[in-house]
Amino acid sequence: MTPLVYVFEEQVRDLLSQAGDVRLLDGVAYGFDDWTVFHAYTEKPSFTPSGHICPCVAMRSDATGFVDEEKLMLQVRSRVDPDGGPIVVLLVGTGVADSPSCRALVLTEKGVAGADTRFVPRRSELFSRNTGLLETSALAEKKVVIVGLGSGGSPIALELARAGIGHFTLIDFDRLELGNISRHVCGVNDLGRYKTLAVRDQLLQKNPFAEVSTMEVNINQALSQVEDAVAASDLLIVASDNDQSRFNLNQMSLNNNKVALYGRAITRAAGGDVLRVRPWKGPCYNCIFSSGLIDGREEEMSQKRQALAILPAYVEEDKINTMIQVGLSSDIAPIANMMTKMALVELSRGIETGMSTVDEDLASDFYVWANRREEAYANWPRMGFKWTHPSILRWYGARVDRDPNCLVCGGHLEEEPAT
Amino acid sequence: MGWSSQQSTRLHLEMDILSRYFPTFFLKDSIIPGHAIIEGTLRSNAGHEYIVRLHVPADLPNSVPIVEIVSPVLRDRFGHSLADLGTSYPMHLLKPENGVVRICHYSASHWSPNITFSKILLKIRAWLEAYEGHLDSGYAIDHYLPHMTA
Ligand SMILES: [Zn+2]
Numbered sequence: 001m002t003p004l005v006y007v008f009e010e011q012v013r014d015l016l017s018q019a020g021d022v023r024l025l026d027g028v029a030y031g032f033d034d035w036t037v038f039h040a041y042t043e044k045p046s047f048t049p050s051g052h053i054c055p056c057v058a059m060r061s062d063a064t065g066f067v068d069e070e071k072l073m074l075q076v077r078s079r080v081d082p083d084g085g086p087i088v089v090l091l092v093g094t095g096v097a098d099s100p101s102c103r104a105l106v107l108t109e110k111g112v113a114g115a116d117t118r119f120v121p122r123r124s125e126l127f128s129r130n131t132g133l134l135e136t137s138a139l140a141e142k143k144v145v146i147v148g149l150g151s152g153g154s155p156i157a158l159e160l161a162r163a164g165i166g167h168f169t170l171i172d173f174d175r176l177e178l179g180n181i182s183r184h185v186c187g188v189n190d191l192g193r194y195k196t197l198a199v200r201d202q203l204l205q206k207n208p209f210a211e212v213s214t215m216e217v218n219i220n221q222a223l224s225q226v227e228d229a230v231a232a233s234d235l236l237i238v239a240s241d242n243d244q245s246r247f248n249l250n251q252m253s254l255n256n257n258k259v260a261l262y263g264r265a266i267t268r269a270a271g272g273d274v275l276r277v278r279p280w281k282g283p284c285y286n287c288i289f290s291s292g293l294i295d296g297r298e299e300e301m302s303q304k305r306q307a308l309a310i311l312p313a314y315v316e317e318d319k320i321n322t323m324i325q326v327g328l329s330s331d332i333a334p335i336a337n338m339m340t341k342m343a344l345v346e347l348s349r350g351i352e353t354g355m356s357t358v359d360e361d362l363a364s365d366f367y368v369w370a371n372r373r374e375e376a377y378a379n380w381p382r383m384g385f386k387w388t389h390p391s392i393l394r395w396y397g398a399r400v401d402r403d404p405n406c407l408v409c410g411g412h413l414e415e416e417p418a419t
Numbered sequence: 420m421g422w423s424s425q426q427s428t429r430l431h432l433e434m435d436i437l438s439r440y441f442p443t444f445f446l447k448d449s450i451i452p453g454h455a456i457i458e459g460t461l462r463s464n465a466g467h468e469y470i471v472r473l474h475v476p477a478d479l480p481n482s483v484p485i486v487e488i489v490s491p492v493l494r495d496r497f498g499h500s501l502a503d504l505g506t507s508y509p510m511h512l513l514k515p516e517n518g519v520v521r522i523c524h525y526s527a528s529h530w531s532p533n534i535t536f537s538k539i540l541l542k543i544r545a546w547l548e549a550y551e552g553h554l555d556s557g558y559a560i561d562h563y564l565p566h567m568t569a
Contacts, residue, residue: 223478224420247481247532251425286532310527315508407429407480407533 003115004037005029005088005104008208009122011042012092012100015060024079029056029088038115040088040104047204050189055080058090067091069105073112084109120208138351140166140209144343145233147171147219147226147249149195151183151302151332152263152339153239157199158185159340161206165347168203169229170196171215172240179303183329219245227252235346236260237339241299241306243289247408250285253277254409259346260285263339265300269327270375271392272335273297274367276342279409282365283400286408291400293366297376302326331371338367338395364397422452426479430455436537444540446475453477457536458489463547471543472519473536480532486543487519493550496557509559511546511566522546 015025029040030051039051042058057076061067076089087107095101104115142165146153149172157168172195176186180195190198196214203210219226219240230236230252238249238260246262253260257279265272273294277284288294301307301323308320345362348355370377370392383391390396404410422430430449437444437457444459455475462468474485493501495510502515513521524542525534549563556562 220478220482242527243530244478244482244527248478251423251481255423255425289531290533405533407432407535408425 001036003035003104003106003113005090005106005115005117006037006039006120007090007102007104007117008041008045009100009119010209012090012102012119015042015058015092016094016100018060023059024075025058025060026080027056027058027088027090029054031086031088035086035106035108038086038088038104038106040090042090042092047208048201052085054085054088055082056088056090058092061091061093069112073105073107076107082107088115122209136164139164139344139347142235142347143167143169143233144235144237144347145169145171145229146237146239147245148238148240149199150174150180150239150241151329152265152336153237154185154195154199154202155333155336156237156239156340156343158202158206159336160343161203161210163340163344164207166207166210168200168210168212169215169233170199170212171217171219171226171229172196173216173218174305177303183302183326183332220248223248223252227255230258231256233258235343237343238262239336239339241302242309243299244309246285247289250277250408254279254284261339261342261346263335265327265332265335266297267300267375268325269300269331270372271297271368271370271377272332273369274335274338274342276346276362276365278365283402284406284409287403287406287410288366288400290403290406293398293400300326327371334369334371334393338369362397364399366398366400368396368398369394420452421450422479426452429480430475433457433536436535437540440537441540444471444473444536449475452479461540461544461547463544463551465551467547467551469547471540473539480534483525483527483530484536484539485513486522486524486539487516488522489519493520496554508566509561510553511549511560511564 025042027040027042029038030049031038031054032051039049040056057079076087080087089105089107091103093101102117104117106113106115144160144165146157146168149157149170157170174195176184176190176193176195176198178191181187185202186198194216196216200212200214203212215225215229217225236249236253236258238246240246249260260277262275262285263272275285275288304320304324307323341358342362345355345359370380373380373392377392380391381389402409434446441459444457447456447458448454457473457475459471460468461471470489472487472489476482476484495501501510501512501520502518504510504512506512506514511523513523515521522543524539545564549560552558552563553560
């Protein structure tokens with residue numbers, strides 16, 4: 001089979017725009033499937049690549065396009081030692097109408113083979129398939145802050161990158177552990193890494209042109225730093241695992257008049273809920289918290305650190321361990337999916353997109369989901385064939401108003417911040 | 420960083436309520452978030468006085484304030500210092516700091532920004548009555564005060 005080599009168009013353009021007489025340049029390539037497919041880079045990729053590493057040498061060819069291949073291969077061989085593996089050689093030039101061109105050769109002990117070359121296109125073309133449903137060029141300008149990059153936050157981040165959102169701030173101070181893997185978008189490759197950085201790499205796999213900044217902080221101890229990020233964003237997505245962080249983020253969302261989405265799973269992910277806070281227009285997180293709507297809907301405990309943070313110090317180790325009961329990734333997925341859709345509705349506001357009718361449907365600010373008839377849903381009837389009674393695997397919107405006695409957004413405040 | 424304007428408003432509200440229901444309580448070192456404390460005297464039904472200190476959290480009102488009994492030095496019925504008990508479930512005590520007893524009043528899982536300092540002090544009043552009950556009867560404090568389930 002003819003080897004296949006993928007090259008980033010942006011990198012080729014950069015190389016061509018460099019002045020001076022640089023002829024040979026060391027890049028890097030990653031090979032897959034018995035060296036039949038390569039991803040070649042003229043400079044270090046901005047995300048963590050996968051595959052088996054091998055040398056790559058790029059050359060800016062003359063306008064005439066003539067290259068003495070034999071001489072070049074000798075030059076390449078004397079330049080890098082492939083240690084038995086292949087060397088990818090890129091011949092970069094300018095084609096018709098000033099468009100960049102790239103020819104790839106794969107050099108092995110057996111000789112030189114010409115490869116099929118494909119460009120990974122620039123930003124504008126990457127999301128062209130979304131046109132019609134989402135105005136992706138407008139979404140590329142949107143900035144999202146995501147707090148909590150666990151089983152809930154990480155798939156939301158990924159879905160938003162897939163939809164073409166261009167700017168992310170990821171906030172979490174946890175590292176990826178073995179126990180997280182089965183419910184997380186990242187795998188064993190990322191064990192021990194900060195979830196923020198591991199998820200950033202996943203985002204860049206979906207949208208290599210996204211701008212992703214990360215903050216490895218406990219938001220309860222880095223309030224002003226986090227608030228700066230919230231102030232600079234278009235939307236705040238809260239997938240953290242404790243109320244203190246949600247209370248603090250609620251205040252930041254109100255202070256800066258930024259819409260916030262909160263999602264959580266209840267015990268063993270038997271279900272979950274999603275809250276949208278439109279500051280000063282609808283209920284805030286504290287209004288919901290004090291409304292009784294979430295009473296009896298204890299949050300899922302998925303790890304020891306989470307339990308230790310909220311339990312009095314005298315609770316014994318045994319009890320803590322029995323409290324850690326997690327659901328499946330497929331139990332978290334509907335909650336993350338609902339939050340993603342609500343995020344896209346918010347981010348598409350003011351832009352003519354296919355999301356506007358969804359906006360009309362999402363009249364409620366608080367939604368409840370059930371995965372199984374247990375915990376808070378133990379007394380629900382079976383789904384059967386009726387549409388008229390509550391059932392698992394459906395979303396329910398609840399009518400909730402602002403609480404005039406809420407000590408965070410209620411009437412005690414002299415005035416609301418100017419919007 | 421100082422208090423945000425919302426936090427300043429909240430501190431005023433808290434002190435306003437305290438001035439009505441717990442007038443001996445006053446605010447100290449209020450400029451710096453994380454250092455501000457509120458201190459005053461609570462008197463039990465039997466007439467004993469306790470100096471109580473509440474640490475105003477830097478993220479007021481979003482986390483549980485630490486509450487300490489500064490004086491007198493509290494001892495159990497058998498003469499042992501309560502601070503030496505360390506964290507104690509039956510006595511509703513958190514880990515003491517600098518030998519000062521810290522009361523477990525609201526747990527983090529039951530905290531809400533709607534809970535005012537005045538509500539906390541009501542709980543401390545109840546703890547003090549239970550403590551004096553313990554001195555009389557020898558029953559642990561959770562005989563008198565139910566625990567909040569976590
Ligand atoms: Zn509110």
